[in-house]
Amino acid sequence: MAFWQHRWATEHIGWHRAVHNDQMVEHWPSIGAPEGCEVLVPLCGKSLDMHWLAERGHAVVGLELVEQGVKAFFDEAGLSPERTEHADHVRHSSGPFTLLQGDALGLAPGTVQADAWYDRAAMIALPDTMREAYVEQLRQQTKPGAVGLLITFAYPQKEMDGPPFALHDEDVHRFFAEGFDVECLERLVLDDERERGLSSITSSVFKLTRT
Template sequence: MEFWHNRWYEQQIGWHKTVFNELLVKHWPAIDVPKSCQVMVPLCGKSLDMLWLAKQGHTIVGLEMVEQAVEAFFFENKLDYSSRGSNSHIRHTSGPFTIIQGNLFDLEDGILQADAWYDRAAMIAIEIPERPAYVAQIRSQTKHGATGLLITFAYPQEQMQGPPFALEDEHVIQLYSDGFEVECLERLNLDDDKERGLSNVTSSVFKITRN
C-alpha cells in the first residue's frame, strides 16, 4: 500500500470524483437496508459517496490507511472532528461519520459488525494475492445477513501493471463463493482508456449478501 501513500503525497488522486457515483445512486436501493444501519466503506479516501450514504440516514464507518486522505475528507467538507485511539488505529469522528485510520488487514476481528458495505475502489486497489484476506475482513467486520454493493473495473491485465488492478466478474464470484451470495445487477462496456492504453474496459455492479 506504499503506492497509495505516495500518490496522496504527490496529490495524484485522479480516481476521486467531484460528484456522487451514479452507479451507487442507481443501485443502492437494491441493497435494501434500514436508514439507521451502519455502512462500512473500505479504503474510503475522501470519497464524496460517503456524504450521499449519510444523506440516506446511514451511519458511515470508513476505513483508510492514509492520514492525508482522512484529513482531506473532513477539511474539504467543513466537518469538525475528534480523534482517539492508538497509533495503529485512530478513530476520527464527526456526526454520522467515523473514519478508522490504519491498516485494514490489521483490524481486530468483529470490531465493527456493519449492516452493509460499499466498495467502489477498494478491491481494484488491492493486489490480487491480497484479495482473499480482504474478503476475510469483509466477513469479519459485517453481521450475518449484511449486504454490500461492489463496483468493479476490468480490462486485460497485461495492458497495464496496475493499480487499479483488473477485477473480472469470475474472480468476484470465486472470491465470494464461501459464505456469500453474489448477484450481478449491471454490467457496462466502458470507453477505451486511451491515456492508459486500455481497451475492452468493463465495469460490473454486484449485490453481495453475507450468509
C-alpha cells in the same frame, strides 16, 4: 502502505471523483440496506460517496490507510473530528462519519459490525494476492446478513500495471464463493475510459449478501 502515502503526498489521487458515482446512486436502493444502518466503506479516502450515504440517513464508517486521506475528507467537509487512538487504528469521528485510519486489512475482528458495505475503489486497488485478506476483513467487520454493493473495473491485466487492478466477474465469484451470495446487477462497457489505451474495459455492479 508506502505506495499510497506517496500517491497522497504527490496528489496522484485520480480515483477520487468530483461527483457521486452514478452506479451507486442507481443500485444502492436495490440491495436492501436497512434504513439508518451502519455502512462500511473500505479504503474510503475522501470519497464524496460517503456524503451521499450519510444524506440517506446512514452512519458511515470508513477504513483508510493514509492519515492524509482522513484529514482531507474532514477538512473538505468543514468538520473537526474527535480523535481517539486505539491499538491498531486511530478513530476520527464527527456527525454521521467515523473514519478508522490504520491497516485496513489488519483490524481486530468485530472492530466494526456494519449492516452494509460499499466498495467502488477498494478491491480494485488491491492486487490479486491481497484480495483474500480483504474479503476476510469484510467477514470480520460485518454482521451476518449484511449486504454490500461492489463496483468492479475489468480489463486485460497484461495491458496495464495497476492500480486499478483488473477485477473480472469470475474473480468476484471466486473470492466470494464461501459465505456470500453473489448477484450481478449490471455490466457495462466503458467506452469513455479508452484513453487509457486498453483494448477493452468493463464495469460490473454486484449485490453481495453475507450468509
